[in-house]
Amino acid sequence: MFGKKKQKPQIDKAQLELIQNAQKRIKQKKRLYIHFVIFLIGAIFLIAANTVLGIGKDVQFFEIDWFVYAILLWLFFFVYHAFNVFITHKFMGKAWEQNQLDKLVAKQQERIDKLKEEFVKEETLIAQSEVYNETTSKAENTNSNSPKSELTIIVAAGENDAIGKDNKLIWHLSDDLKRFKSLTNGHHIIMGRKTFESFPKPLPNRTHVVISRQQDYKVPNGVILVNSLEDAIDASKNDLQPFIIGGGEIYKQAMLIADKIELTRVHESFEADTFFPEIDTSVWKETANTFHKKDENHKYEFSFLTYERV
Structure with a gap:
């Protein structure tokens, strides 16, 4: 009673993969949230640096202040990060590819199973034909004078x-x-x-x-x-x-x-x-x-x- 070791609960492999995938998704979203906060703070800092501190006050490109380009460039990276988290990794990542591969394999297996069924039917008919011919042949050999x-x-x-x-x-x-x-x-x-x-x-x-x-x-x-x-x-x-x-x-x-x-x-x-x-x-x-x-x-x-x- 006291000598038996307690069995450790086993986690199913499929469940473990789901947990690991969920953990990865949480980390991705946390990083995106941090990126968003830093982007907002950074954008405010760039605007303040130009307007309050006067850093690069006279620097313009095509009559637009330099910090606008900096914010737009940073916004592009943020949007790209969001696209990666919510689109690419969700629909076109490795998990998506594996899912599509599993579907293709399943379809091929269905076709193979159907071909096997048809093959078994044909083999059964051929076997029946051989049995019939063999039975007929034996009957002929038993009584050669009887009509076929x-x-x-x-x-x-x-x-x-x-x-x-x-x-x-x-x-x-x-x-x-x-x-x-x-x-x-x-x-x-x-x-x-x-x-x-x-x-x-x-x-x-x-x-x-x-x-x-x-x-x-x-x-x-x-x-x-x-x-x-x-x-x-x-x-x-x-x-x-x-x-x-x-x-x-x-x-x-x-x-x-x-x-x-x-x-x-x-x-x-x-x-x-x-x-x-x-x-x-x-x-x-x-x-x-x-x-x-x-x-x-x-x-x-x-x-x-x-x-x-x-």
Whole structure:
């Protein structure tokens, strides 16, 4: 009890810097105040020396007494001193420079953190792609006689890759809807939550696989709910041709692992908030192209395009 030494209170480094900075500011202001007092006394002395004592009484420059110039020169030094204390040292001193440097470093760190997040996302998608390809390869080796499942993206996009706005289609093309129905009929259709919610009700004769990160998200009976694209593909493994039908983020992920793209290219640019990823022709080869002119049932010209992975 008596042998223990009392611990000395520790001052935080940041607090110590604030105290030291405050002490410096007090000293600067005191010196400025002393300068001001000396300036007033000195100015009175110069005036008295000239007018009362007659020192340099006849000395003038441009018809102005010499002591006026002396006072003005001294006033200039006083103003310069005040500028240093209240402006330069406060806003453009070392502390100000350090503060600006810290801000720049913080901004750069934010950019680095964002780049890291994007990099992690890309790495995750690549890993998922590799896992999917490895799983598919193992399945093929296990049963070489069984036909290979073909993951297909189906989408309608404008010339500027626009696919939707406010979770709705931008156009209504009768033949495109018929093609979508014909191709996806009897298959698994994989989609994000928002795409699923854009339907009035589940589409007939198709198995819906919905991707959502919401743990308590409710879906109707018969609809399969999963947490990732990888899980959605696994849920569709018995289908020889599951389809990815949206939205934008799901398309972006699927571009890394899909085997085919069934694209309806609407020959017009649209204002949108959801876009399809750009098709890299070094990865995808166009294998079919059917052009349709606009008519009374189709407001825009469009083409049915098929791409297969090279």
